[in-house]
Amino acid sequence: MTSTTAYAAHAPKAPLERTTIERRAVGEFDVLIDIKYAGICHSDIHQVREGWGEAIFPMVPGHEIAGVVREAGAGVTKFRAGDRVGVGCMVDSCRTCANCEAGLEQYCTGSGGKVETYNDTGKDGRPTYGGYSRTMVVDENYVVRIPDGLSLDVAAPLLCAGITTYSPLRHWGAGPGKKVAIVGMGGLGHLAVKIADALGAEVTVLSQSLRKREDGLRMGAEHYRATSDPKTFEELDGTFDVVLSTVSAALDYSAYMSLLKTDGALVNVGLPEEPIALDLFSVVTGRKSVAGSNIGGIAETQEMLDFCAGHGIGAEIELIRADEINEAYERVLDSDVRYRFVIDAATI
Structure with missing residues (x-):
């Protein structure tokens, strides 16, 4: 010893x-x-x-x-x-x-x-x-x-933070021709943006505000939208192949499911301390997946x-x-x- x-x-x-x-x-x-x-x-x-x-x-x-x-x-x-x-x-x-x-x-x-x-x-x-x-x-x-x-x-x-975001991005096929949304622009989120961009995906950041927009675009995001704006969910309905949530807050998961294309996946790497709620109709109507990934x-x-x-x-x-x-x-x-x-x- x-x-x-x-x-x-x-x-x-x-x-x-x-x-x-x-x-x-x-x-x-x-x-x-x-x-x-x-x-x-x-x-x-x-x-x-x-x-x-x-x-x-x-x-x-x-x-x-x-x-x-x-x-x-x-x-x-x-x-x-x-x-x-x-x-x-x-x-x-x-x-x-x-x-x-x-x-x-x-x-x-x-x-x-x-x-x-x-x-x-x-x-x-x-x-x-x-x-x-x-x-x-x-x-x-x-x-x-x-x-x-x-x-x-x-x-x-x-x-x-690096492997926690790299692993699901690779597993769910982020790359050329794929549209990927990163929820949260923090310790995990900023690396997810860099990695998804380097993999060749079209990257959108979904953050509560536009406060970090300049950073997100600099790091490789092509789009940066505020989730506090209701128009974000209306205009991005059915847009993404993968939505990667890096935040540890309980989200309105049904709202985020609406952002997915048919066969899209909402992948969680953030872990809220409180239970989550999900309307399963938001899953079955597009053969969508709710998934998780661990390092x-x-x-x-x-x-x-x-x-x-x-x-x-x-x-x-x-x-x-x-x-x-x-x-x-x-x-x-x-x-x-x-x-x-x-x-x-x-x-x-």
Whole structure:
């Protein structure tokens, strides 16, 4: 066991404070990572505040992690000291179920399912701690390589926000000839716009207001419409092949279903804390689908990083010190960030 500094919440809704945590010793197939940057995801806030149910405390959040390998175990073949690497939302899975064998570790159906990067219990029976820390030890099979074409600070949010949007856009065929709407222009939404545009789709942003319109068009959207304007839903009726919702608020889902073409899909990656309601007539009248997507597998995450490096895609970030985390949480809740807070781990 080794000690490292971290920022943790010690109780639900408590502010995060600097503390010391224990990391396991480097095993045969582990890599020890010096964390350089960690993104702040809205899901960090949900979990610290128990918005998604009972959580494990003390909690060290963070699953958008970019760093450099300091040490590799004797059996490690994929990485060596000095490699630029990332860790996302999971650090283990059963490895033997059909989904794991298919590269869909995020949907692991084995005993216990996948092991989350934080707010979970590892196979050793110890709680997992995330990226708001100086170091972490991770099995090499759940680590990805960050291409040289990506700066570590703008790459960190790709480990959650990037793969969370890339995976459904690829799965539902966003590309040339397809019309894609992105609901929300935040941490996930701005990357969805960039990725959908790079895939070749015609992109429309659907946001509450036109406040970020200039940014959306700059990032690759061809159209930007305000959902607060009733004419938006009237004029865009039956327009889209895919509507990707990145927001964590409960929407009027029937209204958004009206925006789909026949056989279109409303895909959700945002997770509201409250239940949703849906009029099934809005689904069956056009053979439409309501779907969800959860991050991506390890191989697909690497594919996403390589794609982003090849297309010059990184997150738009505001770099902060660790002692600004609590303020950043409040600003995320107020939608006061363009577009992702990233912690400089050197300040932890």
